[in-house]
Amino acid sequence: MDIVTTGIKRKREKYAVEIKSSLLWECAxxxxxxxxxxxVDTLDLSKQNRDLIMKSLSKDMKEELEYVRKFNTWKTLLQILHQKDLEEIASFEKYVQSLSSTELKSIAIPYLGKAQEEVKNALLKESEEALRQLQYITREHSFLPDYLEYISQVSTEELKTHLLTVMSGWFDCVIYPQKEKLEEILSRDKALKEKMLHRLEPDQFVEWATDGVKYPPEPSVHKVLLVPHYIYRPWNVEADLEGVKVFYYAVANESISGESRFVPNKLLVQRFKALGDETRLKILKMIKEKNLSLQELTIELELGKTTVHHHLKILKSARLVSQSSSEYTIDHQAIEHLPAELKLYLEDQ
Structure with a gap:
């Protein structure tokens, strides 16, 4: 049936993108x-380096980390850092000390949607029914039900003392000794991302910056905040604030190395290498027209299954194709990004 359009054609929804970095984010x-x-065992940070960090910590500091592990208070630290642009550990300590009990606990409880704000306020007034409701809503989350119970019951003095001790202790032992190196890595990555920011659509940029996270616009989110990190590589971590989606993303390899501006991004090289083969170009064109399985590609190309699988592995590692169930599909945005990525590299001064 034909449709007659009488309304105004709307532009595609977009969100704004902001990039922030600081040593306090890296600390938390x-x-x-x-x-x-x-x-922890999947981090780019080697076991040897993790062991060295742990050896540098005092007995009391190790106990604070056990407390974090038990109650997931790292979440509280991140929630606090979203309230103000704090740059120094002293300003973090001053801000935490200034918070009332209600303010601190309100900040600590993550945003669970506008519909839950009234229930959250009831929880801040120590309502057990509100706690049960929020625990039910978050029941499928790995730690939020227990975290909500902890925040609702912990004394303000105990929580403040813990947050200040663990944050300052980690900063002094881990961040400060490599302060200059970490600042350079984070600022290099932020500068690299900002050069690309206006060359792509916001959702394309987020996917590029996070190395693969697809986040299409949604009505309730007007901004995406990107926070680069070094120690949590290779993982991206997500969070939700009111009206804001947060991605704490892993810094790029070239931001770490600080190599010459003539050295290209490793993924850029990988992608062009993947494209520099006739068979792989055929595969891309075939699956652009229709998603195909390994068996179907083998028949179409008249090649051995092992050979085709090898080509698919190269295309997957370059993030040009992805696999869903038994079928392979082309990553259209990765292909679309390539000209802008190449231009960014060539024009980098």
Missing amino acids: LGIAAMTNEAL
């Missing part, structure tokens, strides 16, 4: 990374 995310038992 380092605490989060080192207390995440499920992921």
Whole structure:
């Protein structure tokens, strides 16, 4: 049936993108990374370096990290850092000390949607029914139900003392000794991203900056905040604020190395290498027209399954194709990004 359009054609929804970085974000995310038992062994940071960090910590500081591991108070640290642009550990300490009990706990509880704000306010008034409601809503989350209970019950003095001790302790032992190096890495990555920011659509930029996270616009979100980190590599960490989506993203390899501006991004090289083969170009064109399985590609190309699988592996590692179930599909945005990425590299001064 034909449709007659009588309304005004709307432009595609967009969100604004902002990039922030500081050593305090790196500090809080380092605490989060080192207390995440499920992921700590997958960090780019070697076990040897993790062991060296742990050896540098005092007995009291190790106990504070156990407290973080038990109650996930790294979340509280990140929530606090979203309230003000704090640059120094002293300003963080002063701000935390200034908060009332209600203010601190209100900040600590993450945004769960506008519909839950009234329930959150009831929780701040120590409503057990509100706690049960929010725990039910977050029941499928890995730690939020227990975290909400902890925040609702912990004394303000205990929480403040812990937050100040663990943050200052980690900063002194881990951040300060490599302060200059970390500042250079974070500022290099922020500058690199800002050069690309206005060359792509916001959702394309987020995917490029985070190395693969697809985040299309949604009505309730007007801004995406990107925060670069070094210690939590290779992982991206997400969070939600009111009207804002947050991605704490892993800095690029070239931001770490600080190599000559003539050295290209490794993923850029990988992508052009992947494209420099006739068979792989055929595969891209074939799956652009229709998603195909390994078996279907093998038949169409009249090549051995092992050979085709090898080509697909190269295309996947370059993030040009992805696999869903048994079928392969082209990543259209990755292909569209290539001219802008190449231009950024060639024009970088």
